Amino acid sequence: MIKKIIFYSGFMILVAALSMAQVWKAPDQEKAKERAKERVKFIKDYKDEDNILRKIALIEKGISLDDVKNNYFLLDSPIIKEREDHYGPVRFAHKRHAALINDCTECHHYRPKDESMLETTRCSACHQDSFNADHPERIGLKAAFHQQCTECHQEEQNGPVTCTGCHLKNVPDHKDLVKLADNSDAFQVTAECLRCHDQAGEDMLKTAHWNWRGPSPYTVKHRKDVQHGKGTTALNNY
Amino acid sequence: MQLTRRNFFKFMGATGASVAVLPSSAQAWQSKAPPDPYGCLVDLTRCNGCRKCEDACSTVNELPPPIKDVCDCTVFEKKRRPDENAFTVVNRYFSGKLDELDKPLPVFVKIQCMHCQDPACVSACIVGALTKKENGAVHYDVSKCIGCRYCMVACPFEIPAYEYHDPITPRVRKCTFCFDRISKDGGLPGCATICPVEAITFGKRNTLLELAKKRIKDNPGKYVDHVYGEKEVGGTSWLYVSSLPFSKLNFPQLPEKPSPKLSETIQHSLFSYLWSPILLFGLLGGIMYKSKKKNDNPQDKGGA
Ligand code: SF4
Ligand code: SF4
Ligand code: SF4
Numbered sequence: 001m002i003k004k005i006i007f008y009s010g011f012m013i014l015v016a017a018l019s020m021a022q023v024w025k026a027p028d029q030e031k032a033k034e035r036a037k038e039r040v041k042f043i044k045d046y047k048d049e050d051n052i053l054r055k056i057a058l059i060e061k062g063i064s065l066d067d068v069k070n071n072y073f074l075l076d077s078p079i080i081k082e083r084e085d086h087y088g089p090v091r092f093a094h095k096r097h098a099a100l101i102n103d104c105t106e107c108h109h110y111r112p113k114d115e116s117m118l119e120t121t122r123c124s125a126c127h128q129d130s131f132n133a134d135h136p137e138r139i140g141l142k143a144a145f146h147q148q149c150t151e152c153h154q155e156e157q158n159g160p161v162t163c164t165g166c167h168l169k170n171v172p173d174h175k176d177l178v179k180l181a182d183n184s185d186a187f188q189v190t191a192e193c194l195r196c197h198d199q200a201g202e203d204m205l206k207t208a209h210w211n212w213r214g215p216s217p218y219t220v221k222h223r224k225d226v227q228h229g230k231g232t233t234a235l236n237n238y
Numbered sequence: 239m240q241l242t243r244r245n246f247f248k249f250m251g252a253t254g255a256s257v258a259v260l261p262s263s264a265q266a267w268q269s270k271a272p273p274d275p276y277g278c279l280v281d282l283t284r285c286n287g288c289r290k291c292e293d294a295c296s297t298v299n300e301l302p303p304p305i306k307d308v309c310d311c312t313v314f315e316k317k318r319r320p321d322e323n324a325f326t327v328v329n330r331y332f333s334g335k336l337d338e339l340d341k342p343l344p345v346f347v348k349i350q351c352m353h354c355q356d357p358a359c360v361s362a363c364i365v366g367a368l369t370k371k372e373n374g375a376v377h378y379d380v381s382k383c384i385g386c387r388y389c390m391v392a393c394p395f396e397i398p399a400y401e402y403h404d405p406i407t408p409r410v411r412k413c414t415f416c417f418d419r420i421s422k423d424g425g426l427p428g429c430a431t432i433c434p435v436e437a438i439t440f441g442k443r444n445t446l447l448e449l450a451k452k453r454i455k456d457n458p459g460k461y462v463d464h465v466y467g468e469k470e471v472g473g474t475s476w477l478y479v480s481s482l483p484f485s486k487l488n489f490p491q492l493p494e495k496p497s498p499k500l501s502e503t504i505q506h507s508l509f510s511y512l513w514s515p516i517l518l519f520g521l522l523g524g525i526m527y528k529s530k531k532k533n534d535n536p537q538d539k540g541g542a
Contacts, residue, residue, distance in 0.1 A: 083431050084294075131426065131440045136449050143436030150286065150435070157338060163288070163434075 028071065036076040036089060043125045044135070045113035054105045063119055068098045079128050080142045087167035090145075107148060123148075205231075269472065269496065271355035275374025276420055277443035277475035278430055279450050280348055282487070283460055284437035287314070287328055287346035291429035291438065295326045295350075298416060298428035317488070319349075322399040325413040326350035326429060331487050345480070347487050348429070348438070350413035351376060351397045352467060353475035354496070361498035362392035367410075374443065374475040375415035383410060394471055394490060394497050415475070443475055450479050472496030 049057070076089030098104065108120040123144055130140030139147065149166070153159035160166050180192050194201045204210055209230055216228040225233055292304040302323050305313060314330035328348045335343045353376045360368045360376060367382035368389055385408060390398045401408040416427040420440075430438040439446060447468060454461040466484045467474035470492045478484070485491055 083426075130436055131430070133441060133445070136439070136441055136445050137452065139436045142434060146434040147284070147436075155338065 029074075032070075032072060032074040033076075035070075036074040037078060039078060040122065040125045042128055043112045043114075043117070043121065046110040046126060047113050048110065051105055051109070054109070054111070055103070057111075058104055058119065061119060063104065065095075065098055065102070068095050071095045075145060077124050077141055079124060079140075083129070083142075086170055087163070088170060090166045106152070267498070269356050270370065271473065272370065272372045272374060275353075275355070275372070275443050275475050276415075276440065277353070277374055277446050277477060278427065279439040279441070279446040279477045279479065281437050281439070281453070282345055282347060282478060282480040282482075284435045285328070285346040285348060285433075286435060286437075287330060287344065288434060289313070289328050290432045290434060291326055291348055292324060292328060294428035294432035295413070296324065298419065299325060299414065301325065314344075320351075320397060320399065320412065322401045322409075322411040325411065329488070331482070333482055345482050345487065347489075349395075350429075350476070351415070352395055352470075353413075353415050354471055355473040355475065356471070356496035356498055358392040358394055358471070358497035359389035359398060362388040364388065371417065373417075373420060375417040375420065376412075377414070377417050378410055378412065380407075380409050385410075392497065394492055443473075443477070446477055450477055453479060469494045 072091055072093045072095070074089040075092050097107075104120055107123070110126070111117075111119055112121060112125070124141050127139060127141040127144035130143060132138055132140075149159070150161050153161050163169075177196070178192060180189065184192070211229070211231060213227050213229040213232065215226050216222050219225075219228065222228050222233060228234065289304060295301070296303055304324055304327075314328075317329050318324075318327040320327055326348055328346050331345045331347060332342045333345050337343050353370075353374055355370070357368070357370055357376050360370050363383075364386065365382050365384055367379050367384075369377050369379070371377050385400075387398075387400055387410065389410060390396075390400060398410045398412045400410055416425070416429075419425040420427060426440050427438075430440040439449065441449075447465065450465045450468075454463055454465070460481055461479050462481065462483050464480075464484060466478040466480070466489055467476055472495065478489070480487065
């Protein structure tokens with residue numbers, strides 16, 4: 001009981017200390033996060049022009065790589081997340097893609113019909129929720145991203161094409177998944193992890209953490225071991 | 239009262255009993271298809287075989303998780319069918335073409351109940367456990383089902399499955415078109431919502447049909463000129479467009495006539511021969527009784 005109280009009070013102090021300390025946040029990342037949350041007004045009508053004409057129009061208007069302001073975007077739109085939310089944001093290196101492809105019209109394939117609007121609008125202005133009954137031919141934002149990114153990556157044989165190549169999977173809440181008795185020992189805990197993550201266990205056996213062997217002159221009682229290591233004599237080798 | 243088409247059918251249904259005495263040739267078969275159902279358009283040129291739709295379907299229908307092999311590629315080695323544990327499955331076919339890396343180009347096909355406009359399963363069901371809803375879904379009501387499994391025989395797509403493993407409360411199982419979800423305003427089927435590339439487009443069937451034809455017209459080189467489900471068995475709520483002929487993708491080649499006629503014939507012949515199973519089981523019972531008597535004696539002696 002006493003132990004628990006000490007542990008929890010220690011924990012509380014730590015949390016308080018952390019929240020008081022000024023945590024440094026990367027300003028560009030914060031800006032990208034804010035931008036990812038934005039929703040813009042749906043653009044109903046677009047100018048249906050031929051790709052060549054569109055390229056010429058961009059050249060005439062003097063739009064070039066120099067106009068690319070943002071290094072990267074986080075793709076994490078609430079439009080997608082309110083339907084399904086299984087993956088973390090994708091970090092899309094906008095400037096790098098622009099420099100590599102050097103053709104804005106690859107992605108900015110149409111412009112809004114309203115001439116007063118920006119020449120290159122963001123994807124989520126035209127592509128929003130899927131299955132819009134008023135615009136059945138217009139694909140949703142999620143499909144627009146996936147069709148555009150994967151198709152190009154496949155064609156160019158460059159860039160990720162699998163789910164986890166771009167996203168991190170949301171980690172599910174393990175509260176109900178982990179099933180352990182109250183006084184489980186270390187071996188039982190490891191076995192419980194391995195119940196689902198057996199591949200992670202296999203992989204671990206191939207890492208330097210497990211395979212490292214060598215003398216450890218400063219480890220109590222193991223001063224003379226020449227084959228010391230996690231996989232041999234170290235204490236926590238379960 | 240203005241007699242609309244729908245009211246007319248309601249009226250017909252209510253007076254069905256009295257009409258039944260008329261000679262059968264007098265009741266020409268009439269389509270009961272809803273006029274503006276929902277549907278889904280599956281574009282096989284978009285599907286990348288990620289099988290997320292299988293995941294979503296099992297989640298929303300509380301089914302066991304779809305099979306996971308060590309690598310997704312081995313799942314496709316066998317052609318699978320929807321069953322009582324999976325209302326939809328994705329199979330892989332090869333187009334015969336090669337991609338940029340000289341690898342054979344696959345075509346993935348998601349299959350599930352087609353939610354026919356005039357479903358054979360519905361007309362085969364003698365207790366009305368299966369019904370075609372106004373919103374397009376072919377709905378199954380377990381409380382009415384007597385387990386005769388005529389629907390399984392009648393379905394031209396071999397869709398309904400049966401929980402043979404469950405001796406107490408077996409159910410017929412098939413894609414529900416996420417009936418509860420799509421009945422809500424703005425509700426979408428689980429599979430269509432999760433599909434990352436919008437290979438499944440949800441909407442009104444009439445709109446989807448136009449959309450499908452527009453896609454074919456705008457990209458004649460990409461698609462074969464056929465919307466599967468437009469006319470097959472009188473039309474289905476789920477439609478497909480593809481880059482390969484449907485006959486190469488294991489889609490049954492079906493007549494344009496709805497199949498309820500066939501199922502009605504099956505039913506009628508089963509009923510008119512109802513006496514034959516009684517005779518058969520009587521005979522079998524007699525044989526079993528006799529052979530049991532014979533077997534009983536040695537067992538008694540052995541003291542087993
Ligand atoms: S596909 Fe089969 S189960 Fe589905 S509605 Fe048609 S006949 Fe019924
Ligand atoms: S409509 Fe619903 S039940 Fe049918 S396959 Fe899709 S998710 Fe499954
Ligand atoms: S989720 Fe979409 S892309 Fe993935 S297998 Fe299903 S239909 Fe194909």
